[in-house]
Amino acid sequence: MCFRTCGFDTLRSSEFRRTVESRAARKAAALGLDNILAPQPTYYINRLQSAGKDEPAGPGNGRETLETVYNYDPASNVPVEDLSFYKGIQACMWTEYISKPEHLEYMAFPRLIAVAEAAWSPSEKKNFPDFLERIKKDTVLFDYNHYTYGRHYLNLK
Secondary structure, eight states: OOOOOEEEEEESSSHHHHHHHHHHEEEHHHOOOOOEEOTTTTTTTTTTTTTTTTOOSSSSSSSSHHHHHHHHTTTSSGGGGGGGHHHHHHHBOOOTTOOOOHHHHHHTTHHHHHHHHHHHSSSGOOOOOHHHHHHHTHHHHHHHHOOOOOGGGGGGO
């Protein structure tokens, strides 16, 4: 079995952190180390999904809607010369505000599907209205498995 070192480039909103972490990622790339993008806050899907009054507890004051998560380009802050060292993306789910499985499902779905599509789709091929139509079909699977999920997208046009 062979293991390779891989760094995580967690982009943060603070300019200081972004600068320090970008330097670390560039240094890792200069050393030939692969990186995984875990952009914050957009791919921190433990944050609120909407501004609705019935939204369950989550960290911070912001929210990451399905559209925001889908349209985000995780490599937008990566220098072109380093792109080959970025091997994937990661969604993060911190559970300090999550007390039961239904809450975890709600925070993850359907945004986790948006993250997965972003990982595999070139930016120029992404189309949120088309994604909305396709993901509405997944409602059958969510309901069949009795998942608790964010239903905000069902009313989007």
